[in-house]
Amino acid sequence: MTAEPSAARLPGANALERPVGRRQWRLPGRGDLPRLVRKPARWTLLAVVLVLLAMLGHLLATSSSLQWGVVGHWFVNGGILAGLVRTLYLTALAMTIGIVGGTVLALMRLSKSAVLSLAATAYIWFFRGTPLLVQILFWYNIAAFVPRISIGVPFGPTLISGSTNALVTTLVAATLGLGLNEAAYMSEIVRAGIMSVDARQTEAATALGMTKRLAFRRIVFPQAMRFIIPPTGNQTISMLKGTSLVSVISLPELLYSVQLVYARTFQTIPLLVVACLWYLVVTTVLSVGQHFVERHFGRGESRKRSASFMERMRARQFDQILS
Amino acid sequence: MTGRPADDEPILRIDNLHKRFGQTEVLRGVSFDVHAGEVLCVIGPSGSGKSTLLRCINFLEEPTAGTIYVDGEMMGHRVEGGRLVGLRATELAMQRVHIGMVFQSFNLFGHLTALQNVIEAPIMVKKEPRAEVEKLATALLDRVGLAHKAHCYPAQLSGGQQQRVAIARALAMRPKLMLFDEPTSALDPEIVGEVLQVIQALAIDGTTMIVVTHEMGFAREVSHRVIFMDEGVIVESGPPNDVLVNPSHVRTRQFLARITAPVTRAGAEGTT
Numbered sequence: 001m002t003a004e005p006s007a008a009r010l011p012g013a014n015a016l017e018r019p020v021g022r023r024q025w026r027l028p029g030r031g032d033l034p035r036l037v038r039k040p041a042r043w044t045l046l047a048v049v050l051v052l053l054a055m056l057g058h059l060l061a062t063s064s065s066l067q068w069g070v071v072g073h074w075f076v077n078g079g080i081l082a083g084l085v086r087t088l089y090l091t092a093l094a095m096t097i098g099i100v101g102g103t104v105l106a107l108m109r110l111s112k113s114a115v116l117s118l119a120a121t122a123y124i125w126f127f128r129g130t131p132l133l134v135q136i137l138f139w140y141n142i143a144a145f146v147p148r149i150s151i152g153v154p155f156g157p158t159l160i161s162g163s164t165n166a167l168v169t170t171l172v173a174a175t176l177g178l179g180l181n182e183a184a185y186m187s188e189i190v191r192a193g194i195m196s197v198d199a200r201q202t203e204a205a206t207a208l209g210m211t212k213r214l215a216f217r218r219i220v221f222p223q224a225m226r227f228i229i230p231p232t233g234n235q236t237i238s239m240l241k242g243t244s245l246v247s248v249i250s251l252p253e254l255l256y257s258v259q260l261v262y263a264r265t266f267q268t269i270p271l272l273v274v275a276c277l278w279y280l281v282v283t284t285v286l287s288v289g290q291h292f293v294e295r296h297f298g299r300g301e302s303r304k305r306s307a308s309f310m311e312r313m314r315a316r317q318f319d320q321i322l323s
Numbered sequence: 324m325t326g327r328p329a330d331d332e333p334i335l336r337i338d339n340l341h342k343r344f345g346q347t348e349v350l351r352g353v354s355f356d357v358h359a360g361e362v363l364c365v366i367g368p369s370g371s372g373k374s375t376l377l378r379c380i381n382f383l384e385e386p387t388a389g390t391i392y393v394d395g396e397m398m399g400h401r402v403e404g405g406r407l408v409g410l411r412a413t414e415l416a417m418q419r420v421h422i423g424m425v426f427q428s429f430n431l432f433g434h435l436t437a438l439q440n441v442i443e444a445p446i447m448v449k450k451e452p453r454a455e456v457e458k459l460a461t462a463l464l465d466r467v468g469l470a471h472k473a474h475c476y477p478a479q480l481s482g483g484q485q486q487r488v489a490i491a492r493a494l495a496m497r498p499k500l501m502l503f504d505e506p507t508s509a510l511d512p513e514i515v516g517e518v519l520q521v522i523q524a525l526a527i528d529g530t531t532m533i534v535v536t537h538e539m540g541f542a543r544e545v546s547h548r549v550i551f552m553d554e555g556v557i558v559e560s561g562p563p564n565d566v567l568v569n570p571s572h573v574r575t576r577q578f579l580a581r582i583t584a585p586v587t588r589a590g591a592e593g594t595t
Contacts (some may be wrong), residue, residue: 198430200426200428200430201430201433203383203426203430203431204430204431204432204489205427205432205444206383206419206422207381207383207419207422207423207426207493208415208419208420208443208448208492208493208496209416209417209419209420209444209449209496210416210443210444210447210448211412211413211416212412214447214448218443218447219432219443222434223432223433223434226434235504249355
């Protein structure tokens with residue numbers, strides 16, 4: 001026991017001292033083995049994933065059925081591109097019907113009128129409760145159910161009348177099938193968006209002399225958009241892929257155009273890859289677009305003007321630390 | 324702060340106002356007048372009907388019974404062939420234009436900047452030309468000390484700043500009467516003062532206002548008259564020095580005793 005009166009040398013105090021900021025990269029030594037053993041699940045999973053990736057890479061590179069040359073050839077083929085364009089405008093048409101119809105249905109559901117509210121509820125119940133594929137087939141065969149469509153006074157004289165078959169073409173059937181189904185889902189999104197705006201916003205607008213209608217248009221709806229836009233973006237992406245369902249009624253959109261080719265050439269796998277690649281390209285573009293639209297409608301939400309999503313998250317964390 | 328004419332037509336006349344929510348009667352016969360340029364403070368325990376009273380004046384809540392006249396015009400109703408007829412929603416909205424309201428929770432429009440919040444109603448409701456409204460709005464924001472924050476969104480402003488924008492927004496409609504519903508209750512103590520100063524400046528400039536408040540110092544400094552409410556009726560009413568310093572009713576004394584600290588505070592600035 002020599003005279004070393006330093007209290008800091010006591011073993012208890014020493015244990016609290018950790019070498020901070022001194023770690024350097026070095027080759028693993030004998031002492032590192034326990035670290036690997038301590039997280040066996042993670043290391044096992046990582047090994048499995050790496051093996052699977054290697055197998056997939058090997059398959060993609062060497063598969064005889066997946067001919068990259070064929071994929072490249074059909075990727076820019078005129079017929080396939082025409083199918084892609086049809087997919088795009090079918091998506092646009094169906095989403096337009098979905099958004100407009102969904103907004104009307106949402107307003108009906110929120111209405112004080114029990115009849116309107118019930119009608120909207122019944123619509124949503126039906127269109128969400130039956131498969132989309134069945135609905136598309138139903139619209140395609142509507143002529144068997146309603147042979148003639150006429151415009152005139154209900155139960156009264158007719159002004160214009162036409163055969164349903166001539167009026168509801170394949171494109172009309174596909175648009176109605178996709179759009180009316182989408183309206184049911186969009187109405188729930190719009191309704192949730194409107195209800196998420198604080199009722200005190202309407203109150204403040206009312207106190208300033210705004211009518212209910214003006215307050216909704218100028219104050220509530222723009223703020224509801226912030227909640228409506230992100231799920232609508234997801235719906236659009238879903239819709240883009242959902243249009244492939246109308247291949248069952250022989251509408252030559254992207255999938256059906258591809259099917260037409262491989263029915264002839266038997267190059268099934270390369271052509272399905274062509275379709276997948278195009279869907280991926282468009283969904284990627286839509287995702288980027290969604291990001292910018294969200295940023296526009298998210299204005300006023302954050303402390304920084306037009307901050308990006310990541311910046312907003314970081315700012316939020318920073319605020320929490322400060323408070 | 325005297326010299327207001329007492330015998331002219333009041334800006335606001337409330338006659339035997341009742342309001343019932345289901346089984347509970349929140350207002351049980353309230354009557355009083357407010358004259359041009361007068362500052363009236365309403366105090367009382369929570370649940371005494373102060374906020375409901377303000378909300379009935381601009382028909383955010385429809386009164387169960389009683390009449391309200393703003394500048395001689397009956398609110399919410401019209402006499403037609405000797406009978407009272409309820410106004411249509413658009414007519415009622417036009418009546419609300421004359422009454423500015425400031426809420427406890429500010430309620431600024433979150434998607435609009437401070438300036439856009441102020442110009443929204445004059446342009447959309449009163450259909451005034453944008454250039455003129457913007458000039459007025461800029462002047463009003465300057466008056467509440469926030470000209471430099473004109474292009475900030477509410478989320479970028481502190482509570483006190485938001486409430487000052489809300490005051491500018493109400494003033495932009497050039498109302499005949501301003502209603503303040505506990506304007507500082509949602510604020511941190513150290514920024515209560517900046518909002519009270521703005522309200523006090525408006526009072527000195529002759530704005531007619533009713534302020535529901537728990538700031539007894541402010542009530543004593545700024546108001547011409549104080550009303551003490553409890554359980555839906557006016558218990559006591561008079562000059563602040565009577566009601567707040569020498570109350571004649573037991574209930575007023577009990578209420579003031581419970582919140583005694585704010586009364587003895589020196590001024591409206593909340594310098595503690």
